[in-house]
Structure formats: structure tokens, C-alpha cells
Amino acid sequence: MHHIKGKIREFLRPHIRESEIKDDEDLFSNGHVHSLLALSLILFVESEFKIDIPDEDLDMDKFRSFDALATFIQEKIADETAAPE
Numbered sequence: 001m002h003h004i005k006g007k008i009r010e011f012l013r014p015h016i017r018e019s020e021i022k023d024d025e026d027l028f029s030n031g032h033v034h035s036l037l038a039l040s041l042i043l044f045v046e047s048e049f050k051i052d053i054p055d056e057d058l059d060m061d062k063f064r065s066f067d068a069l070a071t072f073i074q075e076k077i078a079d080e081t082a083a084p085e
Contacts, residue, residue: 004049004070011044012037023066038063045069051076 005023013019016032027033033041041063046053051073062072 001070001074004073005066007048008041008045008066008069011041011048021066023070025066026064027066028060028064033063045073049073049077051080 009021012033015037018032021027021030021032025032028038042053042058045051053076057072057076061068063069
């Protein structure tokens with residue numbers, strides 16, 4: 001899970017002023033991520049981790065923190081790996 005968080009941090013680094021954001025810190029309520037950046041983050045996650053994020057998965061809680069996002073990505077990867085083609 002550490003490598004997932006690292007890739008997300010690297011993507012967000014140019015857009016976030018604070019360099020030290022805790023893994024469980026709320027990225028939205030603290031003003032680190034705004035709506036346009038959230039959209040870019042979703043597109044990055046889909047591309048970087050080769051997963052599809054359908055509309056029903058666009059729940060802000062899944063993107064609220066590095067911890068939540070890494071857990072969501074791991075679950076999506078597991079689901080897509082287990083799904084028959």
C-alpha cells in the first residue's frame with residue numbers, strides 16, 4: 001500500500017502547498033484538494049493503476065485521504081483481477 005500512497009503523493013505534490021500531509025488527513029476539508037484537482041486525481045488513478053472508476057464509486061469518502069484512496073485502489077485492483085473476463 002505504501003507504493004500506492006507514494007504515487008498519489010507524487011501526483012499531488014505540485015498542487016499542494018504543504019509538504020507534510022498525514023495519511024489519514026482529510027484532503028478536502030483541509031483545502032488541499034478542490035473539485036478540479038479531484039477530477040484530475042480520478043483520471044490519474046484510473047490511468048496509473050489501470051482501473052476503471054464507475055460513477056457509483058465516485059464517493060468522496062473513498063478519496064478523502066491517502067489511506068482511504070490507497071484502500072479503495074487496492075480493492076479495485078483485487079476486484080478487477082478476480083473478475084472473469
